[in-house]
Amino acid sequence: MFFNELGGFGSSDALVSTRYSEALEQTVVDYATLNQKAESLAYRLTQTFSQPSRTAEQRCLVAIKMHNTVESVVDYLAALKANMPALLINPELSDPYCEALYTHYVPNAVIEQNHVRVTHDTSSPIHPDVALLLPTSGSTGAPKHVVLSYANLQANAESICEYLPIQASDRALSTLPLFYSYGLSVINTHLYAGAAIVFSPYTVVEREFWQVLDAAKISSMAGVPHTYDMLLKLRFTRRDMPHLRYLTQAGGKLNEEAVSHLAAFAAQHHKQFYVMYGQTEATARMSYADHNTLMNKPGTIGRAIPGGTLSIDEGELCYRGPNVMMGYADSRRALSRFEPIDWLKTGDLATVDEEGDFFITGRRKRFIKVFGYRIDLDHMESVLSAHGYTAYCVGDDSQLCVVLATKERSSQDETVIGKDVVAVLKKTTGLHPKAIRVKPVSELPLTASGKKDYAAAMRWFD
Amino acid sequence: MSESQLTQAFVTALGISAEQVTDELTYNEIDAWDSTAHMILIAELEDTFDIMLDTDDIIDMSSVAKAKQILHKYQVNPE
Numbered sequence: 001m002f003f004n005e006l007g008g009f010g011s012s013d014a015l016v017s018t019r020y021s022e023a024l025e026q027t028v029v030d031y032a033t034l035n036q037k038a039e040s041l042a043y044r045l046t047q048t049f050s051q052p053s054r055t056a057e058q059r060c061l062v063a064i065k066m067h068n069t070v071e072s073v074v075d076y077l078a079a080l081k082a083n084m085p086a087l088l089i090n091p092e093l094s095d096p097y098c099e100a101l102y103t104h105y106v107p108n109a110v111i112e113q114n115h116v117r118v119t120h121d122t123s124s125p126i127h128p129d130v131a132l133l134l135p136t137s138g139s140t141g142a143p144k145h146v147v148l149s150y151a152n153l154q155a156n157a158e159s160i161c162e163y164l165p166i167q168a169s170d171r172a173l174s175t176l177p178l179f180y181s182y183g184l185s186v187i188n189t190h191l192y193a194g195a196a197i198v199f200s201p202y203t204v205v206e207r208e209f210w211q212v213l214d215a216a217k218i219s220s221m222a223g224v225p226h227t228y229d230m231l232l233k234l235r236f237t238r239r240d241m242p243h244l245r246y247l248t249q250a251g252g253k254l255n256e257e258a259v260s261h262l263a264a265f266a267a268q269h270h271k272q273f274y275v276m277y278g279q280t281e282a283t284a285r286m287s288y289a290d291h292n293t294l295m296n297k298p299g300t301i302g303r304a305i306p307g308g309t310l311s312i313d314e315g316e317l318c319y320r321g322p323n324v325m326m327g328y329a330d331s332r333r334a335l336s337r338f339e340p341i342d343w344l345k346t347g348d349l350a351t352v353d354e355e356g357d358f359f360i361t362g363r364r365k366r367f368i369k370v371f372g373y374r375i376d377l378d379h380m381e382s383v384l385s386a387h388g389y390t391a392y393c394v395g396d397d398s399q400l401c402v403v404l405a406t407k408e409r410s411s412q413d414e415t416v417i418g419k420d421v422v423a424v425l426k427k428t429t430g431l432h433p434k435a436i437r438v439k440p441v442s443e444l445p446l447t448a449s450g451k452k453d454y455a456a457a458m459r460w461f462d
Numbered sequence: 463m464s465e466s467q468l469t470q471a472f473v474t475a476l477g478i479s480a481e482q483v484t485d486e487l488t489y490n491e492i493d494a495w496d497s498t499a500h501m502i503l504i505a506e507l508e509d510t511f512d513i514m515l516d517t518d519d520i521i522d523m524s525s526v527a528k529a530k531q532i533l534h535k536y537q538v539n540p541e
Contacts, residue, residue, distance in 0.1 A: 207524075
């Protein structure tokens with residue numbers, strides 16, 4: 001397993017934290033040191049919970065508040081090395097949400113930036129393969145988590161390293177949250193390859209971000225559609241970026257115009273650009289396409305990653321491979337037994353062309369992705385319902401639209417109610433209010449068969 | 463450039479009240495002014511004043527005072 005072989009890369013740079021004021025300030029942790037730090041924290045954890053005396057199925061579980069920092073990566077590696085399942089938590093999740101998660105998973109300790117807060121030392125039956133629990137929605141603290149095994153993590157890292165040009169001399173910028181499967185896969189693959197991961201506290205709209213990019217000689221970046229929307233708005237492809245070798249995009253569909261632009265940029269500047277498709281349910285990645293493919297087919301998600309198979313079953317994209325999760329869990333009790341999943345149903349509708357390249361055509365489930373936030377529309381409806389509102393939530397990847405039933409209320413009330421609905425949704429999703437639109441109607445539209453007519457609801461927002 | 467137009471762009475993009483829009487207000491100082499809100503702010507300013515901001519100016523617009531300075535460069539003058 002990659003997390004047990006870190007020491008082998010010796011004095012190569014592993015994790016680099018950076019700041020910039022006038023010049024680059026960096027703190028480098030090499031592989032030998034990283035390994036040592038993770039092992040000593042793992043030792044502390046094992047000692048605290050006297051793991052070795054327990055049977056393989058009786059295990060302790062830790063929760064890790066996963067920041068985008070060197071310390072959090074050490075926490076994560078320590079849990080893996082100590083053979084303790086880890087629940088990764090969005091560090092920005094508010095306390096009530098965290099507490100709710102703890103009541104579901106009863107962690108034995110909560111770890112944040114190398115600080116261990118022990119809560120209890122009672123073990124419970126947890127399947128011996130369970131390594132990691134990743135949130136399906138990082139912002140709402142919902143109890144449902146994806147359960148991944150040690151073998152899942154290893155298999156996906158190996159496979160990604162087969163198709164991405166990751167080299168030991170690379171310095172990848174960690175730009176995505178690490179409790180998010182895509183962000184975490186950047187960490188896993190680079191640790192597997194003996195490459196360096198660079199952390200910076202800046203966002204793309206800050207000058208220091210670009211200074212770090214140049215001074216720290218960043219060779220690759222990973223981004224979700226929202227990241228590339230911002231980068232393209234900043235016209236970053238006009239910059240001279242001599243150290244940058246390749247870019248990857250995943251986490252939702254980037255518009256085809258942007259994909260074409262990035263593919264052409266890569267081709268012209270001897271760089272590489274990859275569009276990848278995946279889900280946390282498959283550890284991270286399921287398919288990829290390089291810029292040569294994307295030049296002709298900007299809408300494709302490409303082909304299955306090495307070791308995996310994609311197929312279409314009644315229109316739905318399905319995937320099989322060693323990176324398919326063990327299953328879902330919504331509590332600690334649910335971690336003891338899992339039914340093996342043969343084919344993972346992605347919930348996405350797809351087609352495949354004669355050359356074997358796949359295209360996503362829609363979603364079976366009602367999800368939208370706005371500004372990088374994955375929003376479950378049905379869940380939003382139940383949140384509003386809990387606040388006393390009857391509404392349909394619809395939308396596309398630029399906005400969340402709410403059709404609100406407001407019987408016998410004056411138009412002045414409507415403005416106030418509209419504002420409250422926006423406030424509730426902003427609080428739940430973290431979404432910018434400008435991306436939330438509310439349309440009060442006297443009656444919610446129904447189809448002829450009496451079902452919710454979402455197509456009609458969407459037409460209110462044309 | 464009218465002050466009120468500038469203030470209104472900040473109010474809309476950051477979702478804050480007009481009283482909060484002071485020269486001293488800086489990027490990241492309040493939760494509402496994050497990278498997403500920043501890009502929305504840029505779009506608002508470009509729409510309001512019918513201009514196209516350079517990359518450097520987008521990155522340098524790290525406070526309300528800076529925004530005023532930068533907008534002057536685009537010959538967006540107070541009415």
